[in-house]
Amino acid sequence: MAPGDETAQWTDLPLVGRAAETALLTALWKGAPAGQGGGSILLEGPAGVGKTRLLDHAAAEGSGAGMTVLRATGVESEVRLAHSGLHQLLFGLRQHFGELPEGQRQVLNRLLGYLPGPAPDRFAVSVAVLGLLDHVLADGPVMLVIDDIQWIDDATSRTLDFVLHRLGTSPLGLVAALRAGWTCPLDRRDVVTRPIRPLEDRSAGQLLDQVHPGIAPDVRAQLLAEAAGNPLVLIELPTLLSAEQLTGHAPPPSSLPLNERLESLFLPRVHELPEETRRLLLLAALEGTGSVRTVWAATAGGWPAADAALATAEHSGLMSLDTDRGQLVFRHPLVRSAIASSSTPEQRRVAHRALANALHHEPERRLGHLLASAVGPDEALSAAVEQAAHAALKRGNAAAALAGLTRAADLSRDDESLHRRLAQAAYAAVQAGRLDMTDDLVDQGYWEHASPEDAARAAPAVAMRHLESNGDSGAAHRALVQALRGLSAGRGAGSGEETLRISGFADGLGDELVFMLVLVSFYAQRDDLWAEVEPWASTASRHVRLCYDALDSPGPLARGLHDRVRGAFEAFPRDAGPWPPTLMGWVALYFDDTAPYREKWRLSLELARDSGTFTQLSYCLILLSQDAYWAGRWEEAEALAREGMGLAKQFGYRLAGHRLGTLLATVEAARGRSEATRRLTDEIMEWAGPRRIGLLQVSVRQALCLLALGEGDFEQAYEHAVHVSPPGTFPALSPRSLWTVFDLAEAARRTGRAAQARAHVAAAEKFGVGELSPRAALLLHGASALVASDDRAEQSFRAALAVPDADRWPFDLARVQLCYGEWLLHRADHETATRLLGRAEATFEALGAQRWARRAHAALSPADVSPAAQPGRNPFGLTEQELQVAELAAGGLSNKEIASRLFLSHRTVSTHLYHLFPKLGVRSRAALRDALNSRRPGSPSRGSSA
Numbered sequence: 050m051a052p053g054d055e056t057a058q059w060t061d062l063p064l065v066g067r068a069a070e071t072a073l074l075t076a077l078w079k080g081a082p083a084g085q086g087g088g089s090i091l092l093e094g095p096a097g098v099g100k101t102r103l104l105d106h107a108a109a110e111g112s113g114a115g116m117t118v119l120r121a122t123g124v125e126s127e128v129r130l131a132h133s134g135l136h137q138l139l140f141g142l143r144q145h146f147g148e149l150p151e152g153q154r155q156v157l158n159r160l161l162g163y164l165p166g167p168a169p170d171r172f173a174v175s176v177a178v179l180g181l182l183d184h185v186l187a188d189g190p191v192m193l194v195i196d197d198i199q200w201i202d203d204a205t206s207r208t209l210d211f212v213l214h215r216l217g218t219s220p221l222g223l224v225a226a227l228r229a230g231w232t233c234p235l236d237r238r239d240v241v242t243r244p245i246r247p248l249e250d251r252s253a254g255q256l257l258d259q260v261h262p263g264i265a266p267d268v269r270a271q272l273l274a275e276a277a278g279n280p281l282v283l284i285e286l287p288t289l290l291s292a293e294q295l296t297g298h299a300p301p302p303s304s305l306p307l308n309e310r311l312e313s314l315f316l317p318r319v320h321e322l323p324e325e326t327r328r329l330l331l332l333a334a335l336e337g338t339g340s341v342r343t344v345w346a347a348t349a350g351g352w353p354a355a356d357a358a359l360a361t362a363e364h365s366g367l368m369s370l371d372t373d374r375g376q377l378v379f380r381h382p383l384v385r386s387a388i389a390s391s392s393t394p395e396q397r398r399v400a401h402r403a404l405a406n407a408l409h410h411e412p413e414r415r416l417g418h419l420l421a422s423a424v425g426p427d428e429a430l431s432a433a434v435e436q437a438a439h440a441a442l443k444r445g446n447a448a449a450a451l452a453g454l455t456r457a458a459d460l461s462r463d464d465e466s467l468h469r470r471l472a473q474a475a476y477a478a479v480q481a482g483r484l485d486m487t488d489d490l491v492d493q494g495y496w497e498h499a500s501p502e503d504a505a506r507a508a509p510a511v512a513m514r515h516l517e518s519n520g521d522s523g524a525a526h527r528a529l530v531q532a533l534r535g536l537s538a539g540r541g542a543g544s545g546e547e548t549l550r551i552s553g554f555a556d557g558l559g560d561e562l563v564f565m566l567v568l569v570s571f572y573a574q575r576d577d578l579w580a581e582v583e584p585w586a587s588t589a590s591r592h593v594r595l596c597y598d599a600l601d602s603p604g605p606l607a608r609g610l611h612d613r614v615r616g617a618f619e620a621f622p623r624d625a626g627p628w629p630p631t632l633m634g635w636v637a638l639y640f641d642d643t644a645p646y647r648e649k650w651r652l653s654l655e656l657a658r659d660s661g662t663f664t665q666l667s668y669c670l671i672l673l674s675q676d677a678y679w680a681g682r683w684e685e686a687e688a689l690a691r692e693g694m695g696l697a698k699q700f701g702y703r704l705a706g707h708r709l710g711t712l713l714a715t716v717e718a719a720r721g722r723s724e725a726t727r728r729l730t731d732e733i734m735e736w737a738g739p740r741r742i743g744l745l746q747v748s749v750r751q752a753l754c755l756l757a758l759g760e761g762d763f764e765q766a767y768e769h770a771v772h773v774s775p776p777g778t779f780p781a782l783s784p785r786s787l788w789t790v791f792d793l794a795e796a797a798r799r800t801g802r803a804a805q806a807r808a809h810v811a812a813a814e815k816f817g818v819g820e821l822s823p824r825a826a827l828l829l830h831g832a833s834a835l836v837a838s839d840d841r842a843e844q845s846f847r848a849a850l851a852v853p854d855a856d857r858w859p860f861d862l863a864r865v866q867l868c869y870g871e872w873l874l875h876r877a878d879h880e881t882a883t884r885l886l887g888r889a890e891a892t893f894e895a896l897g898a899q900r901w902a903r904r905a906h907a908a909l910s911p912a913d914v915s916p917a918a919q920p921g922r923n924p925f926g927l928t929e930q931e932l933q934v935a936e937l938a939a940g941g942l943s944n945k946e947i948a949s950r951l952f953l954s955h956r957t958v959s960t961h962l963y964h965l966f967p968k969l970g971v972r973s974r975a976a977l978r979d980a981l982n983s984r985r986p987g988s989p990s991r992g993s994s995a
Contacts, residue, residue, distance in 0.1 A: 064102065065248065065255050066251075066253070066255070070103055070245065073090060074106065074224060077107070077192075077224065078111040078114050078116055078190070078192060079114070089223040089225075089240040089241065090223070090241050090242075090243060091233060091240050091241065091242045092224070092225065092226045092243050093227045093229055093242055094226075094246060095228065095247075095279070096228055096281070097279045097282060098246070098247060098280060099245060100227075100245050101196055102280070103245065104120075104196055104224060107192070107194060107224045108224075111190075115189055116189065116191060117188075117191045118191075118192045119138045119139070119142070119191065120137065120138070120194045120196075121134045121135075121137035121193075121195050121201070122137065123196065123200030123201040124197070124200050125200045126335060126421075127200065127202060127337035127414070128202055128203075129446075130202055130337075130411075130414045130417055131202055131203075131204035131205075131449075132168075132171075132205055133202050133205065134195070134201040134206070135160065135178065136160075136338050137338055137339065137376065139160075139161065139178070140374050140375060142181060142185060143161065143163075145184060149181060149184060153176065156169040156173045156176075157177050157181065162411060167440075168412065170656075171207065171655075172653075172656065175208045175212070175652070178208055178211075179211065179215060182221065183216065183219070186216070189220070190220035191221050191222070192223075192224065193209070193221070193222065193223045194224050195223070195226070196225075196226045197227075198233060198235065199234070203658075206235050207655050207656070207658075209223070209235060210235060210236045211652075211655070213235075214236075247277055247278025248283075249278065250278070253273055253276065253278045256280060256284075257273065257287075260283065261295070263295075264287065264296075265295065265297035267297055268296075272286060319367070320391070322362070322365060323358075325357065325361075326358045326361040327388075327392075328348070328349070328396075328400070329362060330367065330388045331396060331397070332344045332404065333368065333385075334388040335389065335397065335400050335404060335421075339371075339377045340375070341370065341376065343407050344377060344404075347406065367380055368384070399422075401419075405433070412436070412440030412441060415433075416434060416438060416440075417449075419437060420452065420453060427460050427462075428460070428461065428466065431462075431466065432457075432466075434456055434460065437453055438451075438454045441453060442477055442480070447477050447663075450480075451477040451483060454470050454473050454474035454477055455470075455474045455486075455490070458470040458471050469503045471490045471491060471507075472490075472506045474486075475507045475510035475511075478490060478510060479513045480662050480664050481662060481663060482663025482664065482696070482700040482702065483700070484513065484514050484701050484702065485701060488514070491507050491510060502536060504532055504535055504536075505559075505562060506558060508532030508562060509561060509562065511528045512526075513525070513565075516569055516704055517702045519740075520736060520737065520740035522569055522572060522575070522741070523573075523578070525569045526566065526569050526573070526578045529566045530566065530585075533563070533566070533585055559588075559589065560590050560592075560593050563582075563585050563588075564596065567586065567593065567597050568635075570582050571744065571782060572744045572745075573741060573743055573744075574743025574783060575741065576781070576782070579782055582597065592617050595633075595636060599614075599636040600635075600639075600784060601781065614633055614636045614640065615642075615645070634646055634669075635668075639784040639785075640822050641679065641822035643672070643676040644857070650672050650676075651669075654666065654670065663700055667702060667709070670690070670692060670709060671708060674690045674712045677689060678712065678716055679857075679858050679860075680858070680859075681858075681859035681892075681895075683720070683896055690709045690710070690712045690713040691713065693706070694706050694709045694710055694713065697709065703736065707733045707736060707737060707745055708744070708748075710732070711729075711749060711752060714730050714733070714749065717752075719755055719860060719896070719898050719901075720896075720898055720900075721899050721901065723760070726752060727753075727756075730752055733745055733749050734746065737749070743782070743783075744785075746772075747786070750770075751769070751785065751788065753769045754770045754792050755792065757796075758792060758795065759898070760900060761904065763795070763796045764800050766792065766795075766796040767793070767797055767802065770792050770793040773786050773793075774786035774789050774790075774809070776793065776802075776808050776809045776812075777812045779812065787813075787816075787818050787821060790809065790813045790825075790828055790832050791829070791831050791835075791861075791864070793806070793809050794832035794835045794836055795868065806835065806836045809832075810829070810833050810835075810836050814829065823852050823853055823855065824857070827849050827855050827858065827861055827865060828865070830845050830849035830865075834849065835868060846868075849865045850865065850869070859895075859896065860892070860893075860896055860898065863888070863889040863892035863898075864901070866885045866892075867886065867901070867904065869885050870883075870905070870908060870909075873885065883909065886908050889901075889905045893905060927965055927969075931965045934958055934962060935969070936981065944959055962974075
């Protein structure tokens with residue numbers, strides 16, 4: 050056979066120079082069936098280096114070992130189309146859909162287009178995919194194989210993160226290929242990254258000789274030099290040379306730059322194909338997922354024409370049909386690029402338009418192709434783009450919706466349509482974090498042409514621009530009220546919910562406006578603005594009304610609101626989108642009731658990151674940062690706050706940035722970092738003070754009060770506390786004042802203001818603050834103890850420590866323990882005081898609250914060292930608390946009595962006894978005393994005479 054007459058079937062050849070890589074991949078599929086869990090491997094390297102060949106090898110080995118292998122290939126044109134990667138991965142599992150619960154089955158069928166209806170939200174998709182893979186894993190290991198992962202859409206990658214994190218110990222493996230220089234969309238913390246480098250000279254020569262034997266030595270040397278170890282070039286470049294060139298009888302063509310050369314390898318073959326085949330190849334290249342149904346539907350002449358064109362394409366070796374998966378597969382990802390680059394702009398527009406017509410059931414993918422097919426004004430095309438953009442916004446993809454609506458406006462032929470689409474684009478811009486675009490989208494001439502409904506749709510953008518960029522709550526408030534009035538007049542003469550609501554909570558424009566009005570007025574905390582909110586809130590949905598009620602006067606309404614919030618949250622449909630849990634989060638925040646919503650907020654945060662919805666993202670970061678601070682996860686709270694502050698600065702959301710800054714200032718204050726706290730609070734007050742942003746001012750005062758308490762500057766702490774909540778009063782519009790009861794009581798008592806402290810605690814008890822949450826009860830009991838007489842103080846301190854799940858708020862609990870311990874020292878109960886102060890100090894140390902730890906240590910020092918920590922007291926290998934339990938049990942106390950003495954639960958006491966018995970070598974409580982005495986220094990050893 051003459052060189053160049055026929056290329057060897059290189060995919061059937063052994064891998065050359067990849068022994069280490071194949072060993073790594075083999076370990077993946079061998080470990081999974083053995084019950085060692087799966088793993089994730091990322092092959093990273095330049096184009097053509099052989100990553101796809103390694104993926105093929107992994108898939109073949111996994112399949113041969115009995116694994117279920119699911120494959121997908123990222124497509125650059127599909128990177129913004131949500132779940133396009135899942136289409137490929139899940140297609141081969143469709144026979145399992147019927148074995149899933151009804152809800153998950155419907156989600157997956159709608160996702161793949163087998164059922165009509167709106168596209169499911171990403172949380173529902175994540176749960177459904179998790180359920181599907183968990184079901185398949187029951188039958189054996191599963192391997193996910195993803196090529197060109199840098200072009201896998203974010204929705205798919207977030208779903209994969211969701212699944213991989215939750216099935217980390219299951220026999221689920223992932224092997225993916227990433228082109229060098231690109232960012233992997235997956236969370237790489239648990240991923241093994243293997244760089245795939247060009248072949249060494251010896252291996253490169255071996256591959257070239259296997260694929261193209263008989264090449265003249267000088268030509269071979271030139272090819273090896275040109276290829277620089279790139280396997281694809283070694284395989285494909287000789288096919289462009291004639292037999293005379295390969296044998297050295299004719300000079301080879303001049304060399305090309307590597308990137309151009311790789312894509313140009315396939316161009317001669319494409320140009321040689323019939324026009325019908327080139328059209329089919331172009332449709333498949335631009336479609337991206339390999340869907341036979343979509344490409345065939347987009348082909349002129351339908352299925353017969355597509356079948357004929359496919360036969361020629363398969364014969365060329367550029368593309369084949371995977372009948373098992375129903376997908377068109379290119380020989381290599383670079384084939385797709387070559388086909389697209391070799392076509393004319395008009396050919397690509399025609400192909401995109403045909404694909405859009407075939408994708409009515411997938412609005413986001415349809416939107417992408419419509420945008421790519423647009424040229425000049427076209428009302429029909431503009432309307433189609435607008436419709437697809439609405440569908441994208443409903444799914445939470447604000448960035449895609451913004452791109453679609455701005456393009457739809459460009460394509461509009463009349464002013465009415467133009468201004469409607471501009472209003473909708475402005476709304477999407479706010480959600481996408483593009484405040485900078487609102488001025489251009491809604492200019493000064495806009496309001497003369499917009500209908501009341503379109504003006505109302507633009508109002509949130511205008512209000513957010515005023516509030517976030519300029520801190521002008523008055524202007525934001527006026528824009529929203531004006532829009533509500535116009536919308537009310539435009540929708541009918543009457544008033545009531547039907548006047549404002551358009552299509553339910555998820556898309557209710559009236560509800561959106563009222564919620565924004567509540568939020569703007571709450572941020573300002575101005576009575577004049579709040580007075581105008583109630584008439585509109587009374588006509589909104591029960592969820593918005595719930596927010597209004599909670600912020601208007603949370604104390605007296607606490608008994609009913611807590612249950613109403615839980616009920617409202619549980620009543621939301623699964624496809625309600627990310628806004629409902631966020632909205633309810635603002636209410637739950639002031640009940641300290643964040644735990645039930647935490648996971649939903651995290652998922653909403655992931656979805657917001659995926660879709661570029663900055664408004665939603667910033668709200669979730671605020672909620673989760675506050676939750677992490679309360680729960681004692683201060684590093685997480687700081688990271689979330691800093692992430693949000695960075696994004697807010699990038700996008701120009703100054704209010705959101707300062708709101709997150711107050712959370713960071715609170716963490717820094719609790720840590721006792723004076724300089725960092727004051728730097729943050731000074732910056733916030735410099736912006737918020739002149740603009741009368743009350744929420745920020747109150748938040749700053751609370752952080753500074755906390756800092757002063759930790760420093761022992763109680764006079765300064767009192768000054769800050771009374772700005773938040775004057776003694777004996779709880780201002781309307783300021784639910785945060787309910788968080789300051791303990792702070793004010795301690796500062797007032799330590800500065801000789803006993804009357805003010807008692808008045809404030811009495812008002813808090815009358816206001817029902819303790820019924821807001823367990824945290825509020827903990828702090829109110831602690832505050833009551835600070836102002837009570839000695840006989841009642843002990844009772845209040847004990848009530849505080851007996852609050853169920855008080856350890857969910859470790860910093861607050863430690864502060865109460867600190868005050869209790871200090872009080873006990875004055876009562877000369879050094880033993881109990883030492884235990885409490887030791888626990889408080891340990892908690893403060895663990896949190897990084899160094900000033901508070903020093904304060905606890907300073908109080909602890911006069912009480913001397915804990916008896917259990919005295920030299921010679923604990924030679925048994927017991928923890929301090931285990932030794933305390935052992936000594937009390939040896940003294941005859943019951944578990945209940947020990948629990949009461951040590952402020953533990955009886956279950957914890959039982960656990961300690963269970964662990965310490967074998968350490969002491971005893972089996973009963975009766976043997977404890979002898980065991981303890983026998984091992985202390987100075988005690989007779991066993992078997993010795995007295």
